[in-house]
Amino acid sequence: MVGIHLKTLIFERSELDHLVETLKRRDYKVIGPLLRGGAIVYDEITNTSSLPIGWTDERSNGKYRLKNRDDAVVFDWTVGPQSWKRFLFPPIQKIFATHKRPKGIDLPNTKKQPVQETVPAKYAFLGVRPCDLHAIAVQDKVFLGGPYRDPVYERKRSGNFIIAVNCRQAGGTCFCASMGTGPKATSGFDIALTEVLEGKRHYFIVEVGTELGGEVLKSLKCLKATDENLAALKEICEKTTQQMGRSLDTTNLKSILYQNSEHPRWESTASRCLTCANCTMVCPTCFCATIEDVTDLSGKQAERMRKWDSCFTLDFSYIHGGSVRASTKARYRQWVTHKLASWVDQFGTLGCVGCGRCITWCPVGIDITEEVRTIRENQS
Amino acid sequence: MSPRTKTSMNKTAQKIRKPKLAVWKFSSCDGCQLSLLDCEEELLPITEYIEIANFPEASRASSKGPYDISLVEGSITTPHDAERIHQVRRQSKVLMTIGACATAGGIQALRNFKDVKQFISAVYANAKYIETLNKSTPIADHVFVDFELRGCPINKLQLLEVINAFLNGRKPNTPASAVCLECKRRFITCELVTHGALCLGPVTQAGCDALCPSYARGCFGCFGPKETPNTSSLSTYWNSLGIKDDELVRLFRGFNAYAEAFRRESEAHEK
Numbered sequence: 265m266v267g268i269h270l271k272t273l274i275f276e277r278s279e280l281d282h283l284v285e286t287l288k289r290r291d292y293k294v295i296g297p298l299l300r301g302g303a304i305v306y307d308e309i310t311n312t313s314s315l316p317i318g319w320t321d322e323r324s325n326g327k328y329r330l331k332n333r334d335d336a337v338v339f340d341w342t343v344g345p346q347s348w349k350r351f352l353f354p355p356i357q358k359i360f361a362t363h364k365r366p367k368g369i370d371l372p373n374t375k376k377q378p379v380q381e382t383v384p385a386k387y388a389f390l391g392v393r394p395c396d397l398h399a400i401a402v403q404d405k406v407f408l409g410g411p412y413r414d415p416v417y418e419r420k421r422s423g424n425f426i427i428a429v430n431c432r433q434a435g436g437t438c439f440c441a442s443m444g445t446g447p448k449a450t451s452g453f454d455i456a457l458t459e460v461l462e463g464k465r466h467y468f469i470v471e472v473g474t475e476l477g478g479e480v481l482k483s484l485k486c487l488k489a490t491d492e493n494l495a496a497l498k499e500i501c502e503k504t505t506q507q508m509g510r511s512l513d514t515t516n517l518k519s520i521l522y523q524n525s526e527h528p529r530w531e532s533t534a535s536r537c538l539t540c541a542n543c544t545m546v547c548p549t550c551f552c553a554t555i556e557d558v559t560d561l562s563g564k565q566a567e568r569m570r571k572w573d574s575c576f577t578l579d580f581s582y583i584h585g586g587s588v589r590a591s592t593k594a595r596y597r598q599w600v601t602h603k604l605a606s607w608v609d610q611f612g613t614l615g616c617v618g619c620g621r622c623i624t625w626c627p628v629g630i631d632i633t634e635e636v637r638t639i640r641e642n643q644s
Numbered sequence: 645m646s647p648r649t650k651t652s653m654n655k656t657a658q659k660i661r662k663p664k665l666a667v668w669k670f671s672s673c674d675g676c677q678l679s680l681l682d683c684e685e686e687l688l689p690i691t692e693y694i695e696i697a698n699f700p701e702a703s704r705a706s707s708k709g710p711y712d713i714s715l716v717e718g719s720i721t722t723p724h725d726a727e728r729i730h731q732v733r734r735q736s737k738v739l740m741t742i743g744a745c746a747t748a749g750g751i752q753a754l755r756n757f758k759d760v761k762q763f764i765s766a767v768y769a770n771a772k773y774i775e776t777l778n779k780s781t782p783i784a785d786h787v788f789v790d791f792e793l794r795g796c797p798i799n800k801l802q803l804l805e806v807i808n809a810f811l812n813g814r815k816p817n818t819p820a821s822a823v824c825l826e827c828k829r830r831f832i833t834c835e836l837v838t839h840g841a842l843c844l845g846p847v848t849q850a851g852c853d854a855l856c857p858s859y860a861r862g863c864f865g866c867f868g869p870k871e872t873p874n875t876s877s878l879s880t881y882w883n884s885l886g887i888k889d890d891e892l893v894r895l896f897r898g899f900n901a902y903a904e905a906f907r908r909e910s911e912a913h914e915k
């Protein structure tokens with residue numbers, strides 16, 4: 265992917281506070297990383313003091329641990345249990361409300377009145393990792409790419425200001441390099457930061473991705489990046505690429521998975537899979553939801569809710585007579601095959617961005633890269 | 645029932661008489677019945693649509709059956725209860741069990757793994773007047789049950805949802821999937837992955853809205869096994885991390901010890 269970089273600048277660490285202030289002045293709700301419940305998660309921030317300064321994360325199969333570092337680096341961690349879909353595709357959304365009239369029921373006229381909601385939050389996302397930029401691009405295709413645009417997603421997504429942060433280190437379950445989605449951001453951001461700590465000097469290399477990004481930066485003290493700065497940027501990204509804990513070979517992957525739908529590996533992994541749905545909940549591209557209708561006691565008022573669901577539940581594939589994917593094998597195979605094969609047929613892109621969340625947050629540590637490798641190397 | 649149905653059967657019926665609800669207690673701590681009383685604000689609105697015809701925990705007043713809906717709390721532990729549950733069933737159009745005792749035998753089903761006579765002689769000075777069954781069993785082992793509401797205790801919001809669904813002729817929203825979905829929808833960070841907690845969430849049915857994980861505790865399995873629970877995979881994984889078999893036995897022998905998946909798992913690790 266070729267990036268459109270308008271220009272490359274640098275600013276000192278202290279300017280990060282001014283960046284947050286500038287965005288707040290422009291009426292953005294600034295969402296950034298913070299420590300909560302033993303992990304780095306995303307929520308609204310008011311200044312940079314709540315950022316996970318000096319913290320890093322260690323990730324392996326089924327394991328995540330925070331670790332304190334002896335420095336003041338802000339972004340030396342990878343990805344936690346949450347992704348930005350939490351804000352763009354909230355886990356519980358009201359689709360509409362209706363009430364019973366003497367004859368029939370009132371339904372909102374979606375053509376005349378779009379689904380009611382308070383003023384859309386204008387989000388500024390601080391600290392979006394390159395893999396997650398790709399995940400947002402994937403969900404853009406899912407929710408906005410076809411003839412039926414999702415109004416909830418569209419409202420949440422519109423007017424986002426995206427501050428990407430290139431990864432200074434890769435986690436144990438990261439495999440973005442093999443998926444072509446990182447560790448350096450190439451597009452989909454307003455500005456992209458690379459944090460540099462050289463002795464006592466702490467600064468950010470800033471790549472400007474949009475006109476708006478450049479405009480916001482005008483409020484900050486920026487300098488033009490030197491050749492030395494650019495060399496530092498290159499070195500950081502190369503070092504991170506070398507550190508990748510995992511890799512997934514995507515060569516010819518779609519046909520390999522289609523041709524191996526009865527591979528014995530599906531059954532053996534099914535004996536480990538808990539069908540707990542954690543992988544799909546933490547996946548930044550998984551978009552499945554269920555619809556729940558709720559009423560008041562009188563039955564006069566009703567609401568339709570949309571909730572995150574998962575292809576790992578029985579209800580998900582329940583049709584007349586039972587669940588289509590009753591076995592764990594069928595459900596696990598469905599998830600992997602959708603991510604890595606039928607997603608391509610459906611949306612023209614892979615559904616996996618190599619963030620490794622599904623490996624980290626699987627309670628028994630099932631590793632999608634290991635599954636694919638086993639099937640690739642032992643094709644039936 | 646379709647939302648477009650012009651005149652619902654229920655509405656017509658309400659004008660004639662409200663559906664009658666009865667609450668019955670068997671071997672239990674009364675906690676699930678308290679969940680109904682705990683509805684407080686919602687309790688009076690409920691009585692606009694439903695007649696609470698028999699609920700000794702709330703009122704001495706009682707009206708005769710048959711009842712449109714019976715909520716049954718508690719397990720069957722005595723010969724007398726084993727008789728009485730049939731009387732309840734005969735008087736009830738819909739019989740719904742509430743809580744771990746009624747749906748799985750409850751904490752008192754720990755006796756099922758031992759000889760009950762030994763407990764009796766250890767607890768009572770004189771066993772002459774004790775009449776008890778060898779096992780504590782769920783209601784569904786004795787009579788047909790229309791709907792089971794899990795939990796120890798049940799979640800009052802789920803109880804309201806089921807009563808509401810019953811009144812409106814719709815399917816209740818009480819999914820049988822894992823607690824993990826509730827954790828993730830509430831942005832609760834996984835205790836198992838971040839702290840190595842022995843959390844039963846991945847094998848336990850949702851419904852509590854991830855109560856314990858929201859207080860940074862692993863799930864105790866109060867709502868019993870979820871649909872297609874893979875307890876052996878979780879145990880094997882914990883074994884590989886050095887968790888001993890006797891600890892696994894204790895984990896699975898909680899309020900839902902006698903629910904099949906949990907029972908099998910604890911027995912598999914018992915020496």
